Amino acid sequence: MTEPKEPSASQLGLSDMSPAEFREAAHRVADLVADYLEGIESRSVLPPIAPGDVRRSLPQEPPRSPEALDAILADYLSLIEPNLTHWQHPGFMAYFCSVASGPGILGEWIAASLNSNVMFWRVAPAATELEQTVVGWLRILLGLPDAFDGMFMDTASMSTLTSVLAARHVLPGLDARDEGLAGRPGIGRLRLYCSTETHSSIEKAAIAAGAGRAGVRKIPVDADYRMRADLLETAIAEDRAAGWWPFCAVATLGTTSSTSVDPVGAIAAICEREGIWLHVDAAYGGSAALVPEMRPMFAGWERADSIVVNPHKWMFTPFDASLLLFRRPEAFRDAFRIVPEYLKTPEGETARNFNEYGIQLGRRFRALKVWMHLRWFGGDGMARRIREHCRQARDLASWIDADPDWERLAPVPFSTVCLRRRPAALRGREDEPDVARRLDASNEAILDRVNRTGRVLLSHTKLRGRYTLRVTLGNPRAREEHVRMCWELLQKAARGDGAETRG
Known part of the structure; x- marks a missing residue:
């Protein structure tokens, strides 16, 4: 481990970070980002923290004197990165995925340096x-x-x-x-x-x-x-x-x-x-x-x-x-x-x-990252990935349709699947007020159990008043094994809650 460094001359003077300092720091940050992306699956998608935890760990007084990059990056790695919800994780299947590609990240970095x-x-x-x-x-x-x-x-x-x-x-x-x-x-x-x-x-x-x-x-x-x-x-x-x-x-x-x-x-x-x-x-x-x-x-x-x-x-x-x-x-x-x-x-x-x-x-200067991204993947390459996400969604939909204890609640025109656990014993009784309440509570509990595993993150909505689980597939890092894992986690979470099956 590198020994912490003292603030540099540029920090103590009136100038910006020197070109040599920036080059060294940029290499370190590039390694930090590459390590993060390489090890993303080892992380919990949703951090096990409560509101206020991060803020309490941060100083309430602003820094008055310069701090070395070692200290800044150490705090980032210990306080910030572990306590983020990881949108880049292949298990992030909530809301609509917002994934940053490698060339897009590089374009964002260059655009920041230009500050246009x-x-x-x-x-x-x-x-x-x-x-x-x-x-x-x-x-x-x-x-x-x-x-x-x-x-x-x-x-x-x-x-x-x-x-x-x-x-x-x-x-x-x-x-x-x-x-x-x-x-x-x-x-x-x-x-x-x-x-x-x-x-x-x-x-x-x-x-x-x-x-x-x-x-x-x-x-x-x-x-x-x-x-x-x-x-x-x-x-x-x-x-x-x-x-x-x-x-x-x-x-x-x-x-x-x-x-x-x-x-x-x-x-x-x-x-x-x-x-x-x-x-x-x-x-x-x-x-x-x-x-x-x-x-x-x-x-x-x-x-x-x-x-x-x-x-x-x-x-x-x-x-x-x-x-x-x-x-x-x-x-x-x-x-x-x-x-x-x-x-x-x-x-x-x-x-x-x-x-x-x-x-x-x-x-x-948003166009730069889009330009780099488009040139790296090409329109056909992007289409292949979107086509694959839609195929993954159709596969998940077919598994749901084949299980009598689950149901899809909407068509699947793209890469998002809406579903809920509805035991076969309750088919036809979904609109009974007591059954509807129990189904909603059961699916809410299933969502909580799945998300607490840290392996995937799903979201919910309500369709015609019914509590609905949403699985969105849109990460180019996500493979069929991730989709199967999500389905298995849902089934396992459902087996842990049998309350909704009682007549």
């Missing part, structure tokens, strides 16, 4: 044009027409908010950008449409846009949790008659709970007839369009006004990286462009200034 603020072309020319290029590459790989332009955002929440505000801006006669909404007589209430399965970020966008949660009308879904397009059309007619101002509809390709796929073609046709902006939330499912044979389920999304796909969800790009695509870039620019004197540059209209297309002025 990609707000407008003059201050980040290569970064701006690389972003334009990579956005174009992804559009092609997703099979979308060249009518779409776009940019990188941090998350789907921001991509959706930006799109909803652009949708509000194009409403004729509203002019919320300049006039606002508060205190204006004669302004109808804004109405946004989505399904009952839509992500909560849609409601947050409606709040920020001034529609409020009351302005969100949730359309019922069919047996497979897909929006009922016929009921959307009825709702729009009812709202217009009642004085509402319909302005935006959101179709989801891969809902958060069940990964259902809304009938985007039918929804697009309604939006076109009604003059309503269509935003497609494909944050998770959109990556599957990299697989040519899976594209038919996306038919119609090319008619959307805006689309969000998150490379950090299922394209194995380090968090954060959200791709926002739009057909009408002028709607975004008109909604957000404000150029005070201190931001004016001589390039004028010849250059792309991304800050004019959204809320944020400062923007990270």
Whole structure:
């Protein structure tokens, strides 16, 4: 073990870390990261700690004097790394996997060293044009027409908010950008449409846009949790008659709970007839369009006004990286462009200034890690991995279907499986209140037992009021053996709780 070093001359002076110091430190950090990834499976996915444990182990007073890198890294290895939930672990099967590939990590590292603020072309020319290029590459790989332009955002929440505000801006006669909404007589209430399965970020966008949660009308879904397009059309007619101002509809390709796929073609046709902006939330499912044979389920999304796909969800790009695509870039620019004197540059209209297309002025150089990742794997390589995850999910679904004591609660269009333990003895009695409560409690206990093993981490949701376990497969490090292990852990956890089998 290396003896701790004293603070260096650069730490004690007025300069930054010297190039020689940085080189030495970077080699150490590279080894630290490589060791972490190499040994990831030896760790518990979920750390056995309670809220407040880490904070109590950290000094409450800030450091006043420089500390040696040895001490900093030692504390990281003892206090931080062991107490993280390990998203890179092949047993992480909760929520939607967000996995960082090796080339993506390297791209993130290089981008941090450049510290480019990609707000407008003059201050980040290569970064701006690389972003334009990579956005174009992804559009092609997703099979979308060249009518779409776009940019990188941090998350789907921001991509959706930006799109909803652009949708509000194009409403004729509203002019919320300049006039606002508060205190204006004669302004109808804004109405946004989505399904009952839509992500909560849609409601947050409606709040920020001034529609409020009351302005969100949730359309019922069919047996497979897909929006009922016929009921959307009825709702729009009812709202217009009642004085509402319909302005935006959101179709989801891969809902958060069940990964259902809304009938985007039918929804697009309604939006076109009604003059309503269509935003497609494909944050998770959109990556599957990299697989040519899976594209038919996306038919119609090319008619959307805006689309969000998150490379950090299922394209194995380090968090954060959200791709926002739009057909009408002028709607975004008109909604957000404000150029005070201190931001004016001589390039004028010849250059792309991304800050004019959204809320944020400062923007990270996200395109670099996506560029490196795409070049390393290639579009075909990414498609192979997504195809494999879908195969793994189908295998798990088949094991569930073959076991009379378990049931699937939703179709499996992508790589997420929704299931619960329902003993064969209780088939047909699921809706009895007492049985329903016992089934919910039993499955909650199963989830807790499985997660406490540390070998996998699963999450849950509720589908039609039923406590539902979710298994999401999306880690390129996960192999069939990990999927089998997950299924065996679920069965073992169920055998440890026989309460739900009693009649």
